Amino acid sequence: MGIKYLDITGVGIEFDTNGSKFRALQNVNLRMKKGEFVSLIGHSGCGKSTVLNIVAGLHRATEGGVVLEGKEVTEPGPDRAVVFQNHSLMPWLSVYENVELAVNQVFRKTKSRAERREWIEHNLQLVNMDHALDKLPGEISGGMKQRVGIARCLAMQPKVLLMDEPFGALDALTRAQLQDSLMEIQAELGNTVIMITHDVDEAVLLSDRIVMMTNGPAASIGEILDVNLARPRDRLDLAENPEFVHLRQQVLEFLYAKHSQPAKAAQETPQPERESAAVVEALSAEEDSGAKTGGPDSEAA
Numbered sequence: 001m002g003i004k005y006l007d008i009t010g011v012g013i014e015f016d017t018n019g020s021k022f023r024a025l026q027n028v029n030l031r032m033k034k035g036e037f038v039s040l041i042g043h044s045g046c047g048k049s050t051v052l053n054i055v056a057g058l059h060r061a062t063e064g065g066v067v068l069e070g071k072e073v074t075e076p077g078p079d080r081a082v083v084f085q086n087h088s089l090m091p092w093l094s095v096y097e098n099v100e101l102a103v104n105q106v107f108r109k110t111k112s113r114a115e116r117r118e119w120i121e122h123n124l125q126l127v128n129m130d131h132a133l134d135k136l137p138g139e140i141s142g143g144m145k146q147r148v149g150i151a152r153c154l155a156m157q158p159k160v161l162l163m164d165e166p167f168g169a170l171d172a173l174t175r176a177q178l179q180d181s182l183m184e185i186q187a188e189l190g191n192t193v194i195m196i197t198h199d200v201d202e203a204v205l206l207s208d209r210i211v212m213m214t215n216g217p218a219a220s221i222g223e224i225l226d227v228n229l230a231r232p233r234d235r236l237d238l239a240e241n242p243e244f245v246h247l248r249q250q251v252l253e254f255l256y257a258k259h260s261q262p263a264k265a266a267q268e269t270p271q272p273e274r275e276s277a278a279v280v281e282a283l284s285a286e287e288d289s290g291a292k293t294g295g296p297d298s299e300a301a
């Protein structure tokens with residue numbers, strides 16, 4: 001891993017809510033190396049998605065900022081792909097076409113049509129979805145949709161993959177399969193990843209570091225835990241590994257002993273719609289200014 005790659009410095013944000021100010025984040029600082037896998041964990045409403053949205057360029061920080069490979073983040077861009085909990089695939093496009101949408105946005109000028117086809121198929125192979133190229137999102141399972149969503153993001157070759165509870169809506173077995181796939185893909189491609197999760201085992205299994213956030217309002221980073229477990233990691237071996245058990249215990253202690261108060265703010269402040277629709281629609285508009293209507297597939301994965 002190289003020197004610092006992604007730099008989040010002094011980030012704070014204040015939202016205007018019905019005429020009054022709400023401070024969601026205060027002085028969030030995080031430096032990541034290229035190829036690092038970082039999980040964000042914290043109680044509901046503490047500000048995890050807000051951090052991710054600031055890195056994605058969907059929110060502007062009130063103070064501080066984000067620099068990716070020497071360039072300040074000021075807006076969304078294909079160098080930061082976001083995987084949402086509910087895949088946000090276009091329901092009217094096939095599996096292939098959903099990935100094609102993103103690939104055309106990034107590679108239309110630099111790859112030929114044949115190269116783009118090969119690239120789309122390659123990325124769908126990575127997530128074991130090359131058998132379903134012509135299927136519509138409505139014809140595949142929740143786990144499969146999430147795989148396609150991940151392929152779509154990988155195919156953009158982003159500098160940073162941002163994942164907002166990517167497996168949160170899946171059953172335990174499918175989640176485990178996708179976690180294993182993600183570990184294999186990351187080992188092969190060396191992606192830099194920030195992933196939000198509520199799942200302590202998932203955080204320890206996948207991460208190089210676990211960033212634990214304090215409760216809001218004015219949430220910040222409470223502690224950062226280094227996960228030095230050897231890779232490749234096997235969930236069955238790790239279950240009995242004393243280091244794994246110890247790390248797991250430390251996260252649980254942070255969440256349930258040191259910061260057990262759930263964020264009151266989360267209950268009091270109305271939660272806005274996720275920006276996933278906006279992002280995907282922006283992609284769609286670029287690809288196709290035609291007559292297609294409707295939002296992303298809202299069916300729960």
Ligand SMILES: Nc1ncnc2c1ncn2[C@@H]1O[C@H](COP(=O)(O)OP(=O)(O)OP(=O)(O)O)[C@@H](O)[C@H]1O
Nearest residue numbers: 015024044045046047048049050265266269270272
């Ligand atoms: N656009 C916004 N306008 C006003 N308040 C907001 C906005 N976005 C987030 N908030 C508030 O900021 C706080 C942090 O929200 P955020 O969605 O980042 O939390 P979270 O940790 O991701 O929660 P969860 O785990 O439940 O998804 C919450 O109190 C939320 O209501």
